[in-house]
Ligand SMILES: NC(=O)C1=CN([C@@H]2O[C@H](COP(=O)(O)OP(=O)(O)OC[C@H]3O[C@@H](n4cnc5c(N)ncnc54)[C@H](O)[C@@H]3O)[C@@H](O)[C@H]2O)C=CC1
């Protein structure tokens with residue numbers, strides 16, 4: 621089990637490293653991989669209506685034999701859903717997931733995926749999500765891919781402040797995402813969650829961070845007495861910023877490596893600062909470009 625956890629603004633304790641069922645598992649039967657992740661020690665499972673695999677997420681949980689009470693199950697409202705869609709879509713998720721509540725329900729995306737589609741009214745959507753929370757059907761509620769204006773749209777009328785904002789977070793977007801994370805912390809202690817955290821080694825290898833990550837991994841390897849990978853350095857970078865890490869893998873060895881991150885010695889402040897500074901030399905966003913690219917530097 622991941623030994624790192626975070627306390628949300630509603631008092632809920634979240635296992636700090638989550639297993640995701642999107643990206644590579646999008647639209648696929650994820651039962652076997654969910655079981656493998658739970659067997660490896662994951663208890664935080666990140667799903668979404670858009671991933672079109674909530675039934676198999678449920679199947680994986682059943683196969684694992686892990687009691688519901690030991691799991692932290694997340695799902696997300698499908699992008700583009702309007703206020704009137706929230707409750708029926710949420711009820712469908714509960715049914716597919718085979719549970720009577722989720723631990724965290726996120727609004728996946730603040731705007732429609734395609735230009736020309738009707739735009740959700742964010743305060744109205746949020747009120748519907750709050751109603752689900754009030755009924756105890758989602759223990760915590762939050763958002764994903766919300767920039768500052770999207771948070772500003774819902775906060776004035778919110779009865780419940782979002783507990784989480786799940787965002788693409790790694791050093792190659794940190795310069796543009798840090799203000800959103802900071803705004804969340806300062807406006808209701810909204811905890812950030814990172815997806816795409818391994819981008820510098822998985823999707824942007826050859827970038828300016830490569831030698832920095834290698835040097836830090838080498839230092840940690842010596843201190844830890846066992847091999848520490850550059851992926852673990854990135855995961856540690858996320859967790860030390862008090863950000864939840866959502867990652868994924870089909871490989872059992874990598875799953876164990878992710879969870880082991882929590883036990884590694886800390887990066888020094890100087891190492892974190894160097895990763896921030898060198899990371900700022902390259903801008904590489906992979907996901908949700910339609911929400912973010914209008915403000916990002918090129
Ligand atoms: N809210 C949102 O809009 C989004 C949420 N997500 C969530 O986050 C989860 C994780 O997303 P990712 O971005 O895929 O996570 P990630 O950036 O941690 O990448 C995971 C991938 O990296 C590979 N990998 C790990 N170490 C490696 C190494 N040393 N060399 C080569 N490959 C390596 C893994 O096998 C896996 O395919 C998703 O499954 C989903 O649940 C993902 C994207 C958007």
Ligand SMILES: O=CCc1c[nH]c2ccccc12
Nearest residue numbers: 642643646668670671699907
């Ligand atoms: O959650 C992010 C990744 C993702 C994969 N497929 C879809 C479909 C719609 C929104 C997001 C995603």
